[in-house]
Amino acid sequence: MSTQIPAGYKWWTGGKSPYNVSYGKLMMWIFLMSDTFTFGGLIIAYGSIRLGHNYWPDANYVFDKFPFMGDANLPLAFVSLMTFILIMSSVTMVLAVHEGHKRNKKGVEKWLLWTILGGFLFLGCQAWEWTHLITHTHPVLIDGQIREIGATIRHNHFGPAVPGLMHDGHQVHLPGPVSFGNFFFGITGFHGFHVFTGVILNIIIYIRTLAGSFDRLGHYEMVEKVGLYWHFVDLVWVFVFLCFYLI
Amino acid sequence: MEHVNQAVAITPEISFPHEPAPNTKKIxxxxxxxxxxxxxxxxxxxxxxxxxxxxxxxxxxxxxMIILSLSKAVYIVSIFMHLGDETRNLRMAILVPLISFAWFIFAFLWDGNAYRNMRNRYDVPAPTQQVAPAVVPEPGSLK
Structure with missing residues (x-):
């Protein structure tokens, strides 16, 4: 801890690491920084395109369904559950890191299992959300004809309502901006890919913990490194949640 | 090995590995x-x-909401990712490049806004309340 460093300590005189972390951890930080710029670029592009449109779908109307609840209007309820699952899995991961510092093999195993479970739960939620958006169709007025479409990267039904036009008891809308689907599926898909990778990494270190590799090595730093990646995935979700669901 | 209570084996280059926190209160x-x-x-x-x-x-x-999200990010990075426990050199190496985001965000959002203004000034307004069937022009016609 930094409290142990004497004041005026010369970090850059050679013979020691100025960052005072192992090579692997430093490289993980550098990788995460580059990944931050990738996600940042994607989200800023989304913001720029969104500001270029006069109309943009309201997240409260887009994300208002919950599994097994039928057509009940529950805006943002499901994504809140997803956010909670991801925060919870982040807590279990940091508890695994904590047990790793104490070299408690059983503790690391227990918390890693919970983290893996949280990761799978989140991925399952995302699969449901995507399936719902793609397959749940609504009447849309396209070139003077009413068509039933879902939300994909090619089209969506989140455009402004056509006043007074109903179809099978549903309000007819105009097609929403195509870039909404592009950015939503692109960015949440890229994030979901990161979660999937994180779950795979967690499974690998779980198996290595079971096999006793870290006990033989004398430290659980690998848990820390994978933990950094996992928290980063949670961190990205904070901003995906902000940009797609809240704002 | 059990007497060395540390996360990483000490090398001459790395002088103080993280000591385990006494409890999980902070988490x-x-x-x-x-x-x-x-x-x-x-x-x-x-x-x-x-x-x-x-x-x-x-x-x-x-x-x-943006401010609340940023404070969430601070909690995740400083406590969950333990960046708050690292040396000042590492903290600065990670955080200082992120300052460039301030300019990225400003420039690109400004650009998007300018694009919308130009679109509204020079383009035919997008139909928002059109109910009548759209007239598809014949191929080759001027309309």
């Missing part, structure tokens, strides 16, 4: 903070749905 405190911040964000997000706020009030709510 759970961060968890509650994250949970409360998320619920506050959610309340703000739902409020502009429930009350149909517009104009500067909406801007204010969005700004507030």
């Amino acid at each position: 759970w405190k961060a968890f509650w903070a994250l949970l409360i911040l998320t619920i506050a964000e959610l309340a703000l997000g739902l409020s502009h749905y429930a009350f149909h706020v517009q104009g500067w009030v909406l801007m204010f709510l969005k700004g507030l």
